[in-house]
Amino acid sequence: MVKHWSVPVTEALKADGVRIAELATSSTPGFTGDKKHAQDLLIHRGEALSALQEKLYANGRSGDRRSVLLVLEGMDTAGKGGIVRHVIGSVDPQGVDHAAFGVPTDEERRHHYLWRIRNALPRGGQLGVFDRSHYEDVLVVRVHELVPREEWEPRYDEINEFERELIREGITLVKVAMFVSLDEQKKRLRQRLERQDKYWKFNPSDIDERAYWPAYQEAYQAMLDRTSTAGAPWYVLPADHKWYARLAVTELLIDALEKLDLDWPPAHFDIAEQLRRLERA
Amino acid sequence: MVKHWSVPVTEALKADGVRIAELATSSTPGFTGDKKHAQDLLIHRGEALSALQEKLYANGRSGDRRSVLLVLEGMDTAGKGGIVRHVIGSVDPQGVDHAAFGVPTDEERRHHYLWRIRNALPRGGQLGVFDRSHYEDVLVVRVHELVPREEWEPRYDEINEFERELIREGITLVKVAMFVSLDEQKKRLRQRLERQDKYWKFNPSDIDERAYWPAYQEAYQAMLDRTSTAGAPWYVLPADHKWYARLAVTELLIDALEKLDLDWPPAHFDIAEQLRRLERA
Structure with a gap:
């Protein structure tokens, strides 16, 4: 067990049976340490993540088609960007395929909702990151009825089928839904209005969305359940x-990478021969 | 002046009049400190770079079309990947557009050599990184005569015209040519053959390329001159x-970002009104 964890993070955070409406968003499931412990651990475990990611990258460069894809979902201010900055920021940028999915562009709208997702899938050996994802098409789209129910309803099954296909192609999905309380969101939005270096993160519509909180909870619940x-x-x-x-996302990624059981790629050449050639060159 | 620098890095590394064949590849132009100083400074200046990059990103999100593009060229083992990992690795991955240009794919070959370059240009607000670039088309292509002289010869002017266009579009180019000695390259290749965790970086053709060293020096010299x-x-x-x-590339990027004279984007909303709305929401 990793220091300061009472159960593996994959156990502590599993979605089975979770009722979003009753979730304690300030809890720290499985973690027995405090903030200081977590911050110290993050540096140490970030290095472990970086070492594993380098092996994934090395294998990708050697023809391995496998990759890992972190899917981040959550309301505004839930901290998705902070995960990218502080967790993904600990690994080599060469090995990261990052994509953020906002309101669809005109071109994206002309295609199936999975089109832009397929275009952004990580290449072999890469650590992909989706800041929002295909799940927007059963979250914001459902809440605001951007398409009728008979259109979004079949998407749950379609997404499951899509993800089975990704798994067959060698993509390990790490799907993380982040939840803050309505109060915590208010605090974070207030900060964006009080600090000149945060204005750019604020959009008046973020406040409008708060009125839909119960509908979002329902949509998130359906997403988890289905x-x-x-x-x-x-x-x-x-x-x-x-x-x-x-820290928890760092541990989830470490877990996913460890399960790939990666080793350094073997030499596809005669080492002694190449050393002799090199000395003469 | 930044601590431990006797002249600005942009002065110390300027290409004017440099003869590649006579370059002291183990020199540290402009820097008066030692390795320990440089490593300490790198952390500190990496944070400064990260803060500037965040402002660039914030402005990009607010509609500013400007971006910065680091172009890295250099022989195998020159350390381009290390720059990406250790310099670009200090900034938020959300703000990085990274592209590596290897041997052209079949599709790339069917297009003009600048096609793949145009497709990878950084979006507004992004810090772009090219690990190799359009300059390969006057480097490896020239050395190995992959196209006849009458085809590569006009490319110098064409590239200058292309880059003028990029500048007009708001891209600040930071072009860095990295040089190691033939001996240093041998040392680094040997390491790739002696360490199991480095085999994947080695290709027997890297040794073949050493025979073309003088031709590469000539091609690099022409690139710099033209x-x-x-x-x-x-x-x-x-x-x-x-x-x-x-450290030097960190300073070059800081210099480029400082010259953009970035401030935090202003609020495009009435702050007091939004604060009132938030309290009620």
Whole structure:
């Protein structure tokens, strides 16, 4: 067991049976340490993550088609960007395929909703990161009825099928839904309005969205209930404490990479011969 | 002046009049400190770079079309990957557009050589990184005569014209050519053959390329002589000392970002009104 964890993070955060409406967003499931412990651990475990990611990258460069894809979902201010900055920021940028999915562009709208997702899938050996994802098409789209129910309703099954296909192609999905409380969100939005270096993160519509909180909770619940599968489970991440959220995602990624059981790629050449050639060159 | 620098890095590394064949690749132009100083400074200056990059990103999100593009060229083992890992690794991955240009794919071959380059240009607000670039088309292509002289010869002018266009579009180019000695390269290749965790970086053709060293020097010299322009100058980076190379590129990027004279984007909303709305929401 990793220091300061009472159960593996994959156990602590599993979605099975979780009721979003009752989630304690300031809890720190499985973690027995405090903020200081978490911050110290984050540095140490970030290095472990970076070492594993380098092996993934090395294998990708040697023809291995496998990759890992972190899917981040959560309301505004849930801390998705902070995860990218502070967790993904610990690994080599060469090995990261990052994509953020906002309101669809005109071109994206002309295609199936999975089109832009397929275009952004990580290449072999890469650590992919989706800041929002295909799940927007059963979250914001459902809440605001951007398409009629008969259109979004079949998407749950379609997404499950899509993800089975990704798994067959060698993509390990790490799906993380981040949750803050309505109060914590208010605090974070207020900060964006009080600090000149945060204005750019604020959009007046963020406040409008707060009126839809119960509808979003319902949509998130349906997402967890219907798309958390054995091959691609959801992890439910209480995210009021940023230090916990960052450490927990680091551990989830380490777990996913360890399960790939990676070794350094073998030499595809005669080492002694190449050393002799090199000395003469 | 930044601590431990006797002249600004942009002065110390300027390409004007540099003869590649006579370059002291183990020198540390402009830097008066030692390895330990450089490593300490790198952390500190990496944070400064990260803070500037965040402002660039914030402005990009607010509609500013400007971006910065680091172009890295250099022979195998020159340390381009290390720059990405250790310099670009200090900034938020959300703000990085990284592209590596290897041997062209079949599709790339069917297009003009600048096609793949145009497709990978950084979006507004992004810090772009090219690990190799359009300059391969006057380097490896020239050395190995992959196309006849009458085809590569006009490319110098064409590239200058292309880069003028990029500058007009708001891209600040930071072009860095990294040079190690033939001996240093041998040492680094040997390491790739002696360490199991480095085999994947080695290709037997890397040794073949050493026979073309003088031709590469000539091609690099022509590149510097003909494409170092006032708007997009080349910087010549002695790279035997990785600690120097990483610090120097950090300083070059800081310089480029500072020249954009970035401030935090202003609020495009009435702050007091939004604060009132938030309290009620």
